[in-house]
Amino acid sequence: MKKQLLYxxxxxxxxxxxxxxxxxxxxxxxxxxxxxxxxxTTSKQVDKFYLSMLETTTPENNGRKFELFANEYVNIExxxxxxLTKNKIKPLNENSTRICEITLELWQKYKxxxxxKNTLSNGLIILNxxxxxxxxxxxxxxxxxxxxxxxxxx
Amino acid sequence: MNxxxxxVIGEMLAAIKGSVNKDWKEVKTASEQFLERDKNxxxxxxxLRISGELMREDFESRLADQKKIIEAELNALAxxxxxxxxxxxxxxxxVLEKAVxxxxxxxx
Numbered sequence: 001m002k003k004q005l006l007y008x009x010x011x012x013x014x015x016x017x018x019x020x021x022x023x024x025x026x027x028x029x030x031x032x033x034x035x036x037x038x039x040x041t042t043s044k045q046v047d048k049f050y051l052s053m054l055e056t057t058t059p060e061n062n063g064r065k066f067e068l069f070a071n072e073y074v075n076i077e078x079x080x081x082x083x084l085t086k087n088k089i090k091p092l093n094e095n096s097t098r099i100c101e102i103t104l105e106l107w108q109k110y111k112x113x114x115x116x117k118n119t120l121s122n123g124l125i126i127l128n129x130x131x132x133x134x135x136x137x138x139x140x141x142x143x144x145x146x147x148x149x150x151x152x153x154x
Numbered sequence: 155m156n157x158x159x160x161x162v163i164g165e166m167l168a169a170i171k172g173s174v175n176k177d178w179k180e181v182k183t184a185s186e187q188f189l190e191r192d193k194n195x196x197x198x199x200x201x202l203r204i205s206g207e208l209m210r211e212d213f214e215s216r217l218a219d220q221k222k223i224i225e226a227e228l229n230a231l232a233x234x235x236x237x238x239x240x241x242x243x244x245x246x247x248x249v250l251e252k253a254v255x256x257x258x259x260x261x262x
Contacts, residue, residue, distance in 0.1 A: 025243040027236040095229040095236075102226045106219055123207040127198050127216070134191045134223055138230040141184050145233035148177060150241050 029090045031147040035083070039143060042079040043136035049076060050129035059119050066115045073111045080104045083139075096142045103135045157257040162250060169245040177238040184234060188227040195220060 049072050057063045084100040087093050110128050114120050120128075199216050202208040208216060 024247060025240050027240045028233055095233045098229045099226040102222045106222065109219070121207050123198075123202045123205070127195070127202065130191075130195055130198060131219065131223060134188075134195065135226055137187070137191065138223075138226040141187075141227075141230040142233040145180070145230065145237045148180060148234065148237040148241070150173075150244075 027092060028095075028146050028149065029093045031143065031149070032086075032090075035086055036140065036143045038079070038083055038086070039136055039139045042076065042083065043133070043140075045076055045079065046132045046136070047129065050125050050132075053120065054122060054125045054129075059121060062118075064114075064119045066118050069114070073107075073114075077104070077107060077111070080107055096139065099135065099138050099142060103132070103139070106131065106135070157253065162253045165253070166246040166249045169249045170242040173242040173245040174238060177234075177241060181231065181234050181238065184231060188224075188231070192220070192224060192227070195223070 049069075053064065053069065057068070080100065080103055084097065084104055087097045087100050090096075199208065199213065199220070202216075203210075203213045
């Protein structure tokens with residue numbers, strides 16, 4: 001009689017182990033080293049873009065007219081678009097996606113400002129450089145956050 | 155079967171606490187870094203407005219951009235918080251899983 005009762009209890013217990021195991025919580029996607037690497041590369045590209053503009057050009061004599069920088073604006077925008085797409089296709093990744101959207105939005109805004117005024121002051125170069133530096137830092141923190149997950153759900 | 159739910163719940167809570175304590179440092183470090191960076195940018199914007207390099211309209215536009223950058227930073231902190239919550243929840247589930255396995259082994 002006792003044995004007859006034990007079998008169903010054991011069966012329930014074994015099923016619960018499987019159930020508990022499959023119930024592991026997942027709130028964020030897994031860490032992606034290739035995305036972190038692309039963030040670092042794009043961050044350096046933007047940093048170099050603004051530093052070169054600041055150190056090698058002056059606003060005098062149309063030295064900072066938009067045309068001179070249009071190609072690099074496009075190259076960087078392509079990288080930002082790529083980062084956004086890579087983040088967007090991952091499930092549970094709305095936070096990183098939003099950071100990329102904001103970065104792309106501000107990149108396009110500052111590009112348009114440069115295009116409209118056809119120049120950029122030293123102060124604005126420094127501020128833009130700092131703003132993007134901080135946005136890329138946010139992307140890096142988010143990506144590193146995913147690496148903090150100790151036991152990925154099976 | 156030897157399965158004391160009160161002991162298991164106690165162990166699950168201890169696992170959650172241990173996991174959160176371990177990760178909390180990361181949230182603190184990132185938050186402090188973000189605040190420092192925010193302060194530097196806001197100082198720059200104020201200086202540009204005072205020097206006249208930023209006109210009123212541009213100044214307001216730049217301030218609106220700061221809200222977006224802070225939103226990005228909060229999103230980064232949200233990822234760390236989610237990682238922290240995920241670690242804590244899974245640590246608790248691991249405790250429960252192990253307790254059930256031990257109880258099954260004892261019953262066999």
